[in-house]
Amino acid sequence: MVYIHAHPMRIIPVCFFCGFCFLPLPAQRSVPVRVQASRIMEHLSALSQYGKNPEGGVSRVAYTDADLQGREYAMQLMRDAGLEVSTDAAANIIGFRQGSDPSLKPLLVGSHIDSVPHGGNYDGDVGSLSAIEVAETLAEQHIALRHPFEVVIFENEEGGTVGSHAMSAGLEDKLLNSVSASGKTVRDGIRFLGGDPDKLHQGQRQPGSIAVYLELHIEQGGILEQEKVDIGVVEGIVGILHSDVTITGFANHAGTTPMPQRHDALLSAARFIERVNQIVTEVPGRQVGTVGWIKVHPGAYNVIPGVVTLGLELRDLDRGKILEMYNRLRSESDQIGRMNGTQFSFTDPIIVEPALTSSDMQKLIGSVAKDLGFTTKTMPSGAGHDAQEIARIGPSGMIFVPSINGISHAPKEFSRPDDIERGANVLLQTVLRFDAGR
Ligand code: GLV
Ligand code: MN
Ligand code: MN
Numbered sequence: 001m002v003y004i005h006a007h008p009m010r011i012i013p014v015c016f017f018c019g020f021c022f023l024p025l026p027a028q029r030s031v032p033v034r035v036q037a038s039r040i041m042e043h044l045s046a047l048s049q050y051g052k053n054p055e056g057g058v059s060r061v062a063y064t065d066a067d068l069q070g071r072e073y074a075m076q077l078m079r080d081a082g083l084e085v086s087t088d089a090a091a092n093i094i095g096f097r098q099g100s101d102p103s104l105k106p107l108l109v110g111s112h113i114d115s116v117p118h119g120g121n122y123d124g125d126v127g128s129l130s131a132i133e134v135a136e137t138l139a140e141q142h143i144a145l146r147h148p149f150e151v152v153i154f155e156n157e158e159g160g161t162v163g164s165h166a167m168s169a170g171l172e173d174k175l176l177n178s179v180s181a182s183g184k185t186v187r188d189g190i191r192f193l194g195g196d197p198d199k200l201h202q203g204q205r206q207p208g209s210i211a212v213y214l215e216l217h218i219e220q221g222g223i224l225e226q227e228k229v230d231i232g233v234v235e236g237i238v239g240i241l242h243s244d245v246t247i248t249g250f251a252n253h254a255g256t257t258p259m260p261q262r263h264d265a266l267l268s269a270a271r272f273i274e275r276v277n278q279i280v281t282e283v284p285g286r287q288v289g290t291v292g293w294i295k296v297h298p299g300a301y302n303v304i305p306g307v308v309t310l311g312l313e314l315r316d317l318d319r320g321k322i323l324e325m326y327n328r329l330r331s332e333s334d335q336i337g338r339m340n341g342t343q344f345s346f347t348d349p350i351i352v353e354p355a356l357t358s359s360d361m362q363k364l365i366g367s368v369a370k371d372l373g374f375t376t377k378t379m380p381s382g383a384g385h386d387a388q389e390i391a392r393i394g395p396s397g398m399i400f401v402p403s404i405n406g407i408s409h410a411p412k413e414f415s416r417p418d419d420i421e422r423g424a425n426v427l428l429q430t431v432l433r434f435d436a437g438r
Helices: 037-047 065-080 125-140 162-168 186-192 197-203 265-282 319-339 359-371 386-390 417-436
Strands: 002-006 011-014 084-087 093-097 107-112 149-154 212-218 231-237 239-248 288-297 307-316 343-346 350-352 376-381 396-401
Touching: 037 065, 037 125, 037 417, 065 084, 065 093, 065 125, 065 149, 093 125, 107 125, 107 386, 107 417, 125 149, 125 212, 125 417, 149 162, 162 197, 162 386, 186 197, 212 386, 212 417, 231 359, 231 386, 231 417, 239 265, 239 319, 265 288, 265 307, 265 319, 307 319, 319 343, 359 376, 359 396, 359 417, 376 396, 386 396, 396 417
Parallel strands: 107 149, 107 212, 212 396, 231 376
Antiparallel strands: 084 093, 093 149, 231 396, 239 307, 239 343, 239 350, 288 307
C-alpha cells in the first residue's frame, strides 16, 4: 500500500499495484493524521541547550555562537524530516519539499529560533519545531502536497523581524548598519550566519509569490489561559516603533552643585518616562509604550548624570496612533528639557508595520480547530511576529497557544505540552486543508 494523496483528516490508501484504484485493499481503515507531540517536546528540550542560561531559559541572541549552534541543530532536524535545506542571502533557513503541482505557489510555514537576552524556551521555538514536525509527519505518512512546501526559520526576529523583512521588503542601509543585541551590526551578523548582505535582493520575494504563510506561536500574554481557550486565531499583529532617545545635560559634582543649578540628564529621563506612560494611557485602546533600557553617563554616586540614552518603544495595530503618540512625546520632550536646561534628541524611528492576517486564513484556522474539538478565540497579537512582514507578499495566518501566567521574554516562559500538541495539530490540518483547497 502506498499513500499518494492528502485528505484533511485522513490518509487515503491506494492500490500498491496501479497506484490509483482503491478496490483491492482489504483494510480501508482511515487513520487520522496527527503530529507526534513527544517528538516536538524532545526537540524543544534539545534546542534549549543552545544558549541555556542559569535561570532556566535561553539567551540565544541572534548572531551569537549560541544562535549559530541552534541553527545547525534545526537544520539537521529539517534534513531528517526529508527537507532540502538551504539558506538565503539574509541567512533565513529554508527547508524545501516538492509539491505534486509545480505550477502552484509555495505554502510557507515557519517562525524563528533566536531569543531575547535572558529569554525563554518557547517564543519562536514552538512554531519552528512544530513546522518541522509537520514536515516530518508528511514524510512519515507519505503524504504528497500539491503545493511546494517550505519550512522557514527566519533570522533575528527579536531584533525587529530582520530576516522576514529582508524576504518581503528588503533591508535598508540604516537597518543593516544598526548595532544588534549581539554587539555586531546586522550586516556583520548576517555574514556571521553565512548570508551575504550584498546580495539580499536574491532572497527577496515579490508580492503574490507565495500561496500562504502560516505561523504557530505562543500567545505571550495570559488571555487564553485565563479564559480557558485552547487556540487563539490571530486577527492582526501590532506595529512597533523603536527610537533611541539621548538626553544631554551637564555632569558636575554631586556634593557642591546646588539643586537649582543642575542640568541633570537622568532627572529629565525620569520625567520623560513618566510622560510615556501617561500619554499612552490617556486614550482608550490597547496601545502600549515602554522604555525598556537606559544608560547613564558617567554613572557614579557622586556625579550628576551628564548624558542619558534610553530606548523608547510604542506599539499599536494602527500606525497612525503610534505616530501620534511619538510626535506628542517628541514635542513634549522640548518642554521637559527646558525645565532643567537639558536637550533631547531622537534617532529616526525604525517602524515594523502593523499587519492584519488574511480573513480566509482566520476562518480556515477557526474551523480546523473546531473540527478537532478545540475552543477558539479571535484576538490581536501584542507581540511582533515574522507573519506581519510576510503579510506584505501573501496571505498570512497565525495560531496561538496559551502561555502560562502570560509570561514571555523571560526564563519562566512556559506552554503546556498538551497545548503545544493542539497547536501543532491545528497547524498540520490547516496545511492539509489549505493544500486540498477546502
Ligand atoms: C517580538 O517578540 C516582539 O514582540 O518584540
Ligand atoms: Mn516570537
Ligand atoms: Mn519574542
